[in-house]
Amino acid sequence: xxxxxxxxxxxxxxxxxxxxxxxxxxxxxxxxxxxxxxxxxxxxxxxxxxxxxxxxxxxxxxxxxxxxxxxxxxxxxxxxxxxxxxxxxxxxxxxxxxxxxxxxxxxxxxxxxxxxxxxxxxxxxxxxxxxxxxxxxxxxxxxxxxxxxxxxxxxxxxxxxxxxxxxxxxxxxxxxxxxxxxxxxxxxxxxxxxxxxxxxxxxxxxxxxxxxxxxxxxxxxxxxxxxxxxxxxxxxxxxxxxxxxxx
Amino acid sequence: xxxxxxxxxxxxxxxxxxxxxxxxxxxxxxxxxxxxxxxxxxxxxxxxxxxxxxxxxxxxxxxxxxxxxxxxxxxxxxxxxxxxxxxxxxxxxxxxxxxxxxxxxxxxxxxxxxxxxxxxxxxxxxxxxxxxxxxxxxxxxxxxxxxxxxxxxxxxxxxxxxxxxxxxxxxxxxxxxxxxxxxxxxxxxxxxxxxxxxxxxxxxxxxxxxxxxxxxxxxxxxx
Numbered sequence: 001x002x003x004x005x006x007x008x009x010x011x012x013x014x015x016x017x018x019x020x021x022x023x024x025x026x027x028x029x030x031x032x033x034x035x036x037x038x039x040x041x042x043x044x045x046x047x048x049x050x051x052x053x054x055x056x057x058x059x060x061x062x063x064x065x066x067x068x069x070x071x072x073x074x075x076x077x078x079x080x081x082x083x084x085x086x087x088x089x090x091x092x093x094x095x096x097x098x099x100x101x102x103x104x105x106x107x108x109x110x111x112x113x114x115x116x117x118x119x120x121x122x123x124x125x126x127x128x129x130x131x132x133x134x135x136x137x138x139x140x141x142x143x144x145x146x147x148x149x150x151x152x153x154x155x156x157x158x159x160x161x162x163x164x165x166x167x168x169x170x171x172x173x174x175x176x177x178x179x180x181x182x183x184x185x186x187x188x189x190x191x192x193x194x195x196x197x198x199x200x201x202x203x204x205x206x207x208x209x210x211x212x213x214x215x216x217x218x219x220x221x222x223x224x225x226x227x228x229x230x231x232x233x234x235x236x237x238x239x240x241x242x243x244x245x246x247x
Numbered sequence: 248x249x250x251x252x253x254x255x256x257x258x259x260x261x262x263x264x265x266x267x268x269x270x271x272x273x274x275x276x277x278x279x280x281x282x283x284x285x286x287x288x289x290x291x292x293x294x295x296x297x298x299x300x301x302x303x304x305x306x307x308x309x310x311x312x313x314x315x316x317x318x319x320x321x322x323x324x325x326x327x328x329x330x331x332x333x334x335x336x337x338x339x340x341x342x343x344x345x346x347x348x349x350x351x352x353x354x355x356x357x358x359x360x361x362x363x364x365x366x367x368x369x370x371x372x373x374x375x376x377x378x379x380x381x382x383x384x385x386x387x388x389x390x391x392x393x394x395x396x397x398x399x400x401x402x403x404x405x406x407x408x409x410x411x412x413x414x415x416x417x418x419x420x421x422x423x424x425x426x427x428x429x430x431x432x433x434x435x436x437x438x439x440x441x442x443x444x445x446x447x448x449x450x451x452x453x454x455x456x457x458x459x460x461x462x463x464x465x466x467x468x469x470x
Binding site: 155 | 366368369371372373374375376377378379382386387390391394
């Protein structure tokens with residue numbers, strides 16, 4: 001597949017929390033329509049990287065460009081960026097005091113000031129796509145973990161983001177619910193969404209990714225096409241990491 | 248059997264006097280509770296700030312007020328202010344002031360507790376959606392904090408109603424003072440008036456506080 005337009009560019013990104021670097025000199029590009037899966041051992045900085053990209057963590061040095069525009073430390077600018085970058089977290093965090101539909105509409109109505117009625121119609125379409133239209137009026141506590149994650153995806157999608165970030169969205173789910181969430185993501189990928197996914201589901205990574213980034217101790221250790229990476233990893237570290245998934 | 252003590256309740260306007268006393272009690276409590284709610288909310292929000300000076304000051308205030316018996320505070324304001332600074336507050340005004348000081352400390356701590364009990368993810372999810380800090384507070388944090396806070400705040404109000412009986416000691420004619428006056432006046436005609444009058448007050452307090460407790464319990468269950 002060929003991707004031409006660069007949507008996100010990360011250059012020489014450096015991040016630390018004061019006790020040693022978490023991310024060191026991380027540089028990569030995401031093209032429009034591309035699906036990149038970031039994998040690596042626990043604590044390698046995968047989640048931190050995603051959190052830097054939508055400004056939940058401040059970076060120490062280096063830069064992030066979205067649509068060719070640099071995003072720095074300006075808070076107003078970040079709010080604008082976050083509307084273009086949707087994020088789904090590990091701990092399916094819906095707002096517990098609101099119904100599913102109110103959760104979904106909060107962003108488009110309050111942040112993007114879109115007309116409530118139109119946004120609601122759209123929300124219904126998206127809910128139908130993830131098979132949860134009948135849960136529209138339910139509260140988060142009435143949903144299973146997998147259902148909550150699907151709603152969280154809709155909550156991010158309705159903002160019409162140019163880039164979607166998924167931070168181990170199935171890691172806290174019961175095994176039988178993982179599939180329903182991954183299916184939704186796979187479908188999004190096929191539909192041409194640009195996605196940056198952190199996951200420990202290797203089969204899924206292989207199926208969904210256009211490119212794999214292997215992160216180890218805060219650095220990009222290896223990057224490549226999924227087949228090449230999974231079948232013939234170039235680095236010793238990646239070999240050992242992939243071995244841990246075999247029995 | 249002619250001489251039933253209970254008649255003391257219905258002699259003259261005795262019962263009405265008790266009710267008027269009760270009204271003063273409720274008035275002081277509600278005024279103090281209302282003010283405590285406003286100031287306490289503010290105090291609680293301030294206490295969640297990361298500024299260490301603000302935190303230290305509010306912490307000291309909180310500990311002082313909570314450790315000191317309300318009676319000492321009451322005497323300090325009512326007698327102390329007058330003697331030292333010539334500030335002449337009425338008994339009722341002193342009472343409202345003291346119970347507001349106390350209620351603000353208690354309420355502040357409840358608000359702080361409710362705010363910090365909201366998981367950090369809630370702020371992050373809101374931020375990731377592009378909501379501003381004020382919008383996050385308004386749409387996400389406050390509604391959840393209020394849900395947790397409501398039963399606790401209501402319990403504080405009942406505690407306040409009960410504790411206001413102390414103001415009898417600075418001469419406010421609330422329900423306890425009215426009772427004492429009635430008992431004094433009937434010392435010879437109805438020797439066991441104390442039993443009947445204080446018994447009546449027992450039920451008066453009960454009927455004021457019980458519905459409030461019920462409400463709190465119901466809100467707690469509703470969560």
